Amino acid sequence: MRKEKQATARMRHLFDRAGFGATPAGIAEAAQSPVRKVVRTLFKQSEEYTPFTVIDPEEYSPKKQLKNMAQNGMLDRDSLKARIKENAELVRDLNVTWLDRMASGKGALREKMALFWHGHFACRAQGRNGLVMQQYANVVRQHALGKFGDLLAGVSKTPAMLQFLNAQQNKKNAPNENFAREVMELFTLGRGNYTEHDIKEAARAFTGWGFNIDGEFTFRQQAHDTGEKEIFGKKGAFTGDDVLTMLLEQKQTARYITRKIYRYFVNEQEDRQRVDTLADGFYRSGYDITQLMETIFTADWFYDPANIGAHIKSPVELLAGMRHTLGVQFDQPQPQVFVQRTLGQVLFYPPNVAGWPGGRNWIDSSSLLFRMKLPDYVLKAAEVNIRAKDEADVNAELLAKRGKNQFTTIVNWDEFEKPFQRVKDEELLESLATYLLPYPLQPVQQQLILKTIKPGQTHSEQIRTLTAALMSLPEYQLS
Amino acid sequence: MKRREFLNKSALATAGTMMIPHFLKAYETSHLGSGAPAHKILVVVQLSGGNDGLNTVVPYRNDIYYRERPGIAIKADKVLKLNDDVGFNPALESIKGLYDDGLLTIINNVGYPNPDRSHFRSMDIWHTASDSDKYVQTGWVGRYLDANCSGKACEPHRAIEVDDTLSLAMKGSDINGLAVLDPKKLYNQTRSGLVHGLSESKLEAQHENVAYLYKTLAETVSSADYVYDKAKRVKASQIAYPGSELGNRLKTVSELIQSDVSTSVYYISIGGFDTHINQVNQQERLLSQYAEAVNAFMRDMKQAGLVNDVLLMTFSEFGRRVKQNASNGTDHGTANNVFLFGGNLTPGKVFNEAPNLTNLDEGDLKYSVDFRSIYATLLRNWLKTDDVAILGKKFDTLQFV
Numbered sequence: 001m002r003k004e005k006q007a008t009a010r011m012r013h014l015f016d017r018a019g020f021g022a023t024p025a026g027i028a029e030a031a032q033s034p035v036r037k038v039v040r041t042l043f044k045q046s047e048e049y050t051p052f053t054v055i056d057p058e059e060y061s062p063k064k065q066l067k068n069m070a071q072n073g074m075l076d077r078d079s080l081k082a083r084i085k086e087n088a089e090l091v092r093d094l095n096v097t098w099l100d101r102m103a104s105g106k107g108a109l110r111e112k113m114a115l116f117w118h119g120h121f122a123c124r125a126q127g128r129n130g131l132v133m134q135q136y137a138n139v140v141r142q143h144a145l146g147k148f149g150d151l152l153a154g155v156s157k158t159p160a161m162l163q164f165l166n167a168q169q170n171k172k173n174a175p176n177e178n179f180a181r182e183v184m185e186l187f188t189l190g191r192g193n194y195t196e197h198d199i200k201e202a203a204r205a206f207t208g209w210g211f212n213i214d215g216e217f218t219f220r221q222q223a224h225d226t227g228e229k230e231i232f233g234k235k236g237a238f239t240g241d242d243v244l245t246m247l248l249e250q251k252q253t254a255r256y257i258t259r260k261i262y263r264y265f266v267n268e269q270e271d272r273q274r275v276d277t278l279a280d281g282f283y284r285s286g287y288d289i290t291q292l293m294e295t296i297f298t299a300d301w302f303y304d305p306a307n308i309g310a311h312i313k314s315p316v317e318l319l320a321g322m323r324h325t326l327g328v329q330f331d332q333p334q335p336q337v338f339v340q341r342t343l344g345q346v347l348f349y350p351p352n353v354a355g356w357p358g359g360r361n362w363i364d365s366s367s368l369l370f371r372m373k374l375p376d377y378v379l380k381a382a383e384v385n386i387r388a389k390d391e392a393d394v395n396a397e398l399l400a401k402r403g404k405n406q407f408t409t410i411v412n413w414d415e416f417e418k419p420f421q422r423v424k425d426e427e428l429l430e431s432l433a434t435y436l437l438p439y440p441l442q443p444v445q446q447q448l449i450l451k452t453i454k455p456g457q458t459h460s461e462q463i464r465t466l467t468a469a470l471m472s473l474p475e476y477q478l479s
Numbered sequence: 480m481k482r483r484e485f486l487n488k489s490a491l492a493t494a495g496t497m498m499i500p501h502f503l504k505a506y507e508t509s510h511l512g513s514g515a516p517a518h519k520i521l522v523v524v525q526l527s528g529g530n531d532g533l534n535t536v537v538p539y540r541n542d543i544y545y546r547e548r549p550g551i552a553i554k555a556d557k558v559l560k561l562n563d564d565v566g567f568n569p570a571l572e573s574i575k576g577l578y579d580d581g582l583l584t585i586i587n588n589v590g591y592p593n594p595d596r597s598h599f600r601s602m603d604i605w606h607t608a609s610d611s612d613k614y615v616q617t618g619w620v621g622r623y624l625d626a627n628c629s630g631k632a633c634e635p636h637r638a639i640e641v642d643d644t645l646s647l648a649m650k651g652s653d654i655n656g657l658a659v660l661d662p663k664k665l666y667n668q669t670r671s672g673l674v675h676g677l678s679e680s681k682l683e684a685q686h687e688n689v690a691y692l693y694k695t696l697a698e699t700v701s702s703a704d705y706v707y708d709k710a711k712r713v714k715a716s717q718i719a720y721p722g723s724e725l726g727n728r729l730k731t732v733s734e735l736i737q738s739d740v741s742t743s744v745y746y747i748s749i750g751g752f753d754t755h756i757n758q759v760n761q762q763e764r765l766l767s768q769y770a771e772a773v774n775a776f777m778r779d780m781k782q783a784g785l786v787n788d789v790l791l792m793t794f795s796e797f798g799r800r801v802k803q804n805a806s807n808g809t810d811h812g813t814a815n816n817v818f819l820f821g822g823n824l825t826p827g828k829v830f831n832e833a834p835n836l837t838n839l840d841e842g843d844l845k846y847s848v849d850f851r852s853i854y855a856t857l858l859r860n861w862l863k864t865d866d867v868a869i870l871g872k873k874f875d876t877l878q879f880v
Contacts, residue, residue: 309686352600354614364645365635365699366658369668386643390750439685448676472673474692
């Protein structure tokens with residue numbers, strides 16, 4: 001019995017970290033197999049990559065183009081307005097499409113990795129150009145489990161990132177150092193592992209990078225500085241691609257990335273020696289992300305008590321996880337964006353190029369109270385009397401709209417309840433807790449939660465009441 | 480009788496403080512014999528979206544201003560003149576009286592090196608007080624809480640944001656401020672059986688994150704209790720506040736101040752200032768709402784005898800381009816003005832030179848005052864704390880307070 005519980009706890013931990021949680025039935029089934037086998041299945045299920053096609057490039061016209069069309073009389077004023085509004089809604093649709101994918105459990109590991117990379121290669125939607133954000137998300141998702149070098153080059157060349165980090169303004173004789181700085185400070189080496197001289201010279205190497213109106217990367221030869229540069233003590237007529245290669249050659253990049261992955265997927269308190277060993281392997285494998293992640297998820301220490309419940313779920317992890325566990329469907333996109341905004345993590349809108357700070361930064365008085373109330377909003381249609389702040393940017397105003405006062409959702413309770421149908425009433429709470437929480441309940445919590453049950457509730461009603469209460473606990477914020 | 484009145488009276492009756500229990504003494508003695516709070520109070524009003532500073536404080540004698548803004552410039556005869564160079568947008572009429580009474584200081588050309596023209600990033604920089612090429616995860620008010628956080632004084636309600644959610648400015652590394660739009664609403668949120676019960680449960684924390692969550696919960700519930708308990712006793716203000724969002728929020732601030740909560744910093748943000756299209760009407764509507772609300776608040780403070788203890792600062796994440804755009808609006812710019820209201824300013828006036836429209840950086844104003852000098856001054860000379868520890872380095876303080 002104890003062994004079975006332990007296996008359940010391990011699987012819950014694995015699914016929480018390597019994806020967006022699991023249903024109790026899914027956890028119970030996985031607990032029958034050895035960890036290695038389950039991990040292999042997780043990777044297998046994430047092998048396939050299907051791009052998002054919310055926005056059709058053939059049909060899509062950016063705002064500028066629409067305005068030109070209006071000036072040429074191809075669009076009247078009202079249609080212009082309507083088309084611009086539609087464009088704005090596309091970023092929101094993209095946001096919810098991604099969230100739906102995470103919550104579906106399909107290719108969960110790939111989507112979880114992609115969410116991590118979205119925070120690492122943080123890029124914020126600017127204006128209303130949803131098409132470039134779709135492209136960016138697809139590059140991140142496509143390479144999420146591949147080679148880090150492909151991911152780095154791929155993301156660096158998306159119009160979204162080029163625009164975000166002012167690549168178009170980076171020209172021969174008038175370099176803009178923004179991209180060169182961030183690629184070293186945030187994407188590869190980390191602070192303190194390069195000099196200002198390296199940045200200056202690398203910026204020259206990146207001159208000429210840009211994109212065209214079709215959203216394709218272009219190399220503008222005439223804007224490129226072909227002269228000799230000195231980077232990391234080496235001299236040569238380096239190009240941008242050369243710099244990326246040089247960054248990957250530095251072992252520090254493997255260390256920096258591994259460290260960040262460890263802090264995100266294992267524990268914010270890092271084990272120095274472990275990280276070094278992992279980084280060695282990552283470097284030797286030619287930055288193979290799959291291999292690194294497999295090593296982590298199959299290591300015994302990954303399941304150490306010190307690592308269980310050590311991660312504070314991000315708002316997207318919390319929402320997608322709750323949805324997945326209970327099979328929740330929202331009838332409208334707005335409430336889901338509202339939850340992200342109120343809790344401080346909107347997909348496609350990281351605060352800056354450094355990404356979401358994460359960890360305890362997610363938690364303050366108001367966000368904690370909102371998180372504890374979230375099950376009531378999602379599962380019981382409780383009235384929402386909280387407002388998100390006004391967005392400073394008129395271009396993001398669609399995101400700022402107040403959510404409706406109630407969420408309309410469909411919860412797949414039948415499926416969720418199945419594993420608990422034969423559990424006795426008095427054992428129900430403990431049994432549910434095993435699947436939903438990283439820690440066993442303490443007596444004082446048990447008493448408080450049991451008080452939420454009303455006399456005369458059926459077995460099924462009790463399951464629902466207890467589940468909502470368990471998902472309100474501070475412990476449910478942890479994975 | 481209120482507890483404080485009782486203490487005041489009994490103190491007078493016994494001609495000393497001998498009768499006051501020791502634990503109350505430290506907290507209350509500074510109040511005895513005066514209506515003033517024990518500490519100075521800072522109120523920050525953030526105008527989100529990038530308020531157009533040039534159409535707020537108008538350089539009405541400057542030909543370049545009129546040449547660059549043919550569709551949106553404020554005519555010289557409409558401007559409420561402050562000095563020989565600049566005057567208010569007429570929508571600011573309600574605060575002109577405060578200026579005339581020396582209760583308002585205007586600092587021009589406030590910004591920071593290598594300005595960022597993205598709303599979010601620039602606001603980030605103002606909130607964290609970081610350099611524009613650094614990313615900091617705590618806010619300057621949050622770090623003020625950290626620096627003054629010891630023992631009993633370490634409570635979220637020492638800094639209150641009048642809102643439902645908490646801004647980055649209010650987040651410290653050890654402690655965060657408290658978001659309270661309405662004390663009663665927050666109190667009710669913390670009354671549910673589970674929330675309240677858990678906040679009181681003495682759990683054995685399995686992990687330090689669990690301990691952190693339960694500590695946050697306990698602080699939230701106790702701060703919500705405390706603020707609600709104080710706020711419900713306060714008499715409604717005699718001053719009529721406008722019914723705007725800012726009016727409501729400043730009224731809440733006034734009530735909290737007068738309820739004698741131990742809060743040193745209040746934070747409010749209002750939006751809508753991103754005026755790319757048909758700016759004039761939109762900005763005038765926002766500015767007049769702003770001016771009416773701030774005027775009501777300052778008059779309220781005056782009447783309550785608090786005008787020398789309260790300082791209100793207004794800023795926006797950036798100003799706007801000197802040249803208007805083709806849609807009778809303005810695009811994102813750089814340096815901007817900052818307003819400071821209060822009775823303790825030396826003396827209220829236009830603090831420095833008007834914007835120089837001949838010396839621009841790619842069409843944008845150059846800053847001459849780093850906003851962190853204003854923060855440093857507020858921290859050091861107003862809140863009497865260690866500005867260098869909070870801002871991470873030394874910035875020159877300014878002689879406005």
